[in-house]
Amino acid sequence: MTKAPKSPRAQKSTARSGVREDPASAYDMTDAKEQIEHRTLACIVDNEPGVLARVVGLFSARGYNIESLTVAEIDRNAHQSRITIVTSGTNHILEQIEQQLLRLVPVARVIDVTQSGGIERELALVKVAGQGERRVEALRISEIFRARVIDTTNESFIFEVTGASMKIDQFVELMRPLGLVEVSRTGVLSIQRGKEKGG
Amino acid sequence: MSQMDGHTGRDGTQAEMLTGAEIVLRALTDQGVDTIFGYPGGAVLPIYDAIHAQDRVRHILVRHEQGAGHMAEGYARSTGKCGVALATSGPGATNMVTPIADALMDSIPMVVITGQVPTHLIGSDAFQEADTVGITRACTKHNYLVRDVNDLARIIHEAFYIATSGRPGPVVIDIPKNVQFARGPYVGPGAIEHRTYRPRTVPVDHRIEEAVALMAKAERPIIYSGGGVINSGPKASEALRELARVTGFPVTSTLMGLGAFPASSPQWLGMLGMHGSFEANNAMHDCDVMICVGARFDDRVTGRLDAFSPGSKKIHIDIDPSSINKNVRADVPIVADCGEALSALVAAWGARGRQKGPDLSAWREQIEQWRARKCFAYPGSEAIIKPQYAIERLYALTRDRDVYITTEVGQHQMWAAQFFHFDQPNRWMTSGGLGTMGYGLPAAVGVQAAHPSALVIDIAGDASVQMTMQEISTAIQHDLPIKIFILNNEWMGMVRQWQQLLHGERYSHSYSDSLPDFVKLAEAYGAHGIRCDSPAGLDDAILEMINTPRPVIFDCRVEKAENCFPMIPSGAAHNEMILGAITGNEIGEAGKVLV
Numbered sequence A: 001m002t003k004a005p006k007s008p009r010a011q012k013s014t015a016r017s018g019v020r021e022d023p024a025s026a027y028d029m030t031d032a033k034e035q036i037e038h039r040t041l042a043c044i045v046d047n048e049p050g051v052l053a054r055v056v057g058l059f060s061a062r063g064y065n066i067e068s069l070t071v072a073e074i075d076r077n078a079h080q081s082r083i084t085i086v087t088s089g090t091n092h093i094l095e096q097i098e099q100q101l102l103r104l105v106p107v108a109r110v111i112d113v114t115q116s117g118g119i120e121r122e123l124a125l126v127k128v129a130g131q132g133e134r135r136v137e138a139l140r141i142s143e144i145f146r147a148r149v150i151d152t153t154n155e156s157f158i159f160e161v162t163g164a165s166m167k168i169d170q171f172v173e174l175m176r177p178l179g180l181v182e183v184s185r186t187g188v189l190s191i192q193r194g195k196e197k198g199g
Numbered sequence B: 001m002s003q004m005d006g007h008t009g010r011d012g013t014q015a016e017m018l019t020g021a022e023i024v025l026r027a028l029t030d031q032g033v034d035t036i037f038g039y040p041g042g043a044v045l046p047i048y049d050a051i052h053a054q055d056r057v058r059h060i061l062v063r064h065e066q067g068a069g070h071m072a073e074g075y076a077r078s079t080g081k082c083g084v085a086l087a088t089s090g091p092g093a094t095n096m097v098t099p100i101a102d103a104l105m106d107s108i109p110m111v112v113i114t115g116q117v118p119t120h121l122i123g124s125d126a127f128q129e130a131d132t133v134g135i136t137r138a139c140t141k142h143n144y145l146v147r148d149v150n151d152l153a154r155i156i157h158e159a160f161y162i163a164t165s166g167r168p169g170p171v172v173i174d175i176p177k178n179v180q181f182a183r184g185p186y187v188g189p190g191a192i193e194h195r196t197y198r199p200r201t202v203p204v205d206h207r208i209e210e211a212v213a214l215m216a217k218a219e220r221p222i223i224y225s226g227g228g229v230i231n232s233g234p235k236a237s238e239a240l241r242e243l244a245r246v247t248g249f250p251v252t253s254t255l256m257g258l259g260a261f262p263a264s265s266p267q268w269l270g271m272l273g274m275h276g277s278f279e280a281n282n283a284m285h286d287c288d289v290m291i292c293v294g295a296r297f298d299d300r301v302t303g304r305l306d307a308f309s310p311g312s313k314k315i316h317i318d319i320d321p322s323s324i325n326k327n328v329r330a331d332v333p334i335v336a337d338c339g340e341a342l343s344a345l346v347a348a349w350g351a352r353g354r355q356k357g358p359d360l361s362a363w364r365e366q367i368e369q370w371r372a373r374k375c376f377a378y379p380g381s382e383a384i385i386k387p388q389y390a391i392e393r394l395y396a397l398t399r400d401r402d403v404y405i406t407t408e409v410g411q412h413q414m415w416a417a418q419f420f421h422f423d424q425p426n427r428w429m430t431s432g433g434l435g436t437m438g439y440g441l442p443a444a445v446g447v448q449a450a451h452p453s454a455l456v457i458d459i460a461g462d463a464s465v466q467m468t469m470q471e472i473s474t475a476i477q478h479d480l481p482i483k484i485f486i487l488n489n490e491w492m493g494m495v496r497q498w499q500q501l502l503h504g505e506r507y508s509h510s511y512s513d514s515l516p517d518f519v520k521l522a523e524a525y526g527a528h529g530i531r532c533d534s535p536a537g538l539d540d541a542i543l544e545m546i547n548t549p550r551p552v553i554f555d556c557r558v559e560k561a562e563n564c565f566p567m568i569p570s571g572a573a574h575n576e577m578i579l580g581a582i583t584g585n586e587i588g589e590a591g592k593v594l595v
């Protein structure tokens, strides 16, 4: 066996590498000790068959997270849809997600809603069942959150509430001890501030 | 490119009306396609009728659709043009998946046309129905299901544009049988402007200036070039040579990039990476400025990432922005076509005038010291053919020929990369990213179809070659005199090597048992068979192969237990190469789990 001797310079630079944050191998990329961040991305895509499958397939194939996803056509004449995706990862992964999305042929542009200070809203339908004091309390809180009652029985309400995801999370948490039955959420929608068209 | 005469309108008014199948052939002709590789079946019979009715596009009938795909790849890689393959629905399409995935990994421009069951049967589990666009979505650059004959011509032209522009790749067009029968307007290629797809090719000026500023101060520079330089075309290879000439920087390349820079140049360091040269890998490790052009910091190249070239500033040129900063941080990212960026660097370097940069002589001296280790040296033998010796002789005896080399995957592939030397691009066809055994033989058929009078050799292993062996029949049928040079070690040698080094010499299922008699096999197919097992007879046998004007299978019996060195074990650093034969546990636990 002959093992190649390291050159003096090589040893020096290996030592220097000790302070670098890069993972030991491409296989360990996700184990990086970097901070995990949440990010909302909006993709403007050509509304052709299979485009959603391409976007979702990219996330599963490359092991990226999808925390929420909404999609609908936004311009019938231009055949365009907007897909808003809430995802998470290290800064490096989030950068990759954006670049990988742009590689898809039908993706026209990707907007980083979080970093560009865009507006994010979600709508939730929240079913709460209860009687007496608990029922009154649920209604009182719903007013604070400007939720609308869209269905009522003697023993239940369905509230419609919109807002940032965090607000909806809080609302749901407050309803939990008051007889929360189930929740249905749209996922996050996004749009850019100001008079310009997004992206 | 075609004229738009007679069939102008996208509005359909003046356009010529053709059947879908005729549109396919017309569009292929207008795209300049002279050869396609295919296999018929129920869902493509109308297209086969249209093939029958014309003589401008040659159809090469294969023996298995995988063969058609690799032939299209070989054709594409050796010509710089787009390869085209044709298959029927269901099993025809699924057999094509491997070459499609292979072309995606190695950025090979390829258009694959598949038949599909009629539109009204889609989703009914009809006979030979498979969700081809679903199955190939993850392994194509883009794919289409054509539901309306009115879209067909535009889609075909768009597919060629997408396959060949930007970072090239495979595009699948799935055409239901009723769409092949239906009549629709034909539109010519015209100027394609895709609504959303617009690859950037021209570099941003200030990045070029930043790059040149780094290069001008470099004391230990290196150019690391990849398959992207070949994809970009001959101009890019020229620009690379020019950049190396004006700067004097040493050059290494990936497996996919071999030939872009001449191996005969004193500035050439050889291939880098897992089985690359000692001088290339050490120079990568110790350099202070790295110019990566058309390569993607693959794990086979970088080894352990945290020890990868730790002290260098990195300039990364790639047409695909997602390649930049994917594995390794770039200090100067340049999103552009390699040829454009290299030319811009040459121009900007020249514009500096006569400024003298740092003296590179110490660096050169260091490199010569590494080179003096002669890392590829191997113990010779008078009794047994060493596989390295076989490739050395093959190279020596074909030097003055118009030669193209393809390979399968394994040790023989690495020895071919180490011991066969290339001075021109597009002469070396190998499956790099996917590592597909069975690539080389059909790829050679595709290369030979494009270069009928060239010497096309598939350097093969005894295991790999059996994966697509039936395509020798294609070669016989179409008078394509490919040479299959098998380094027969009776083992899946690369698997055996890993089992020896990493798995305690437990040789689980890596012996090539029940090998056929390759000479008889050649004869059974109507090819010429040669066997050689002595170093003394090797030259004559190789010359016999070269001088046989028919397909040849050459059974070259080589040393069975030879290992391929140097080797950077998975998870090790560039300066931790293993140089000689070893049997111990040099590879740590962390390295063993890597592939």
Ligand SMILES: Cc1ncc(C[n+]2csc(CCOP(=O)(O)OP(=O)(O)O)c2C)c(N)n1
Binding pocket: B408, B409, B410, B411, B412, B413, B435, B436, B437, B438, B460, B461, B462, B463, B464, B465, B487, B489, B491, B492, B493, B494, B495
């Ligand atoms: C389709 C496919 N299956 C499995 C592998 C894994 N593999 C890589 S090299 C190798 C052995 C190749 O043996 P051979 O063709 O005889 O070449 P040698 O290494 O002996 O030169 C195998 C099985 C692969 N690369 N491709």
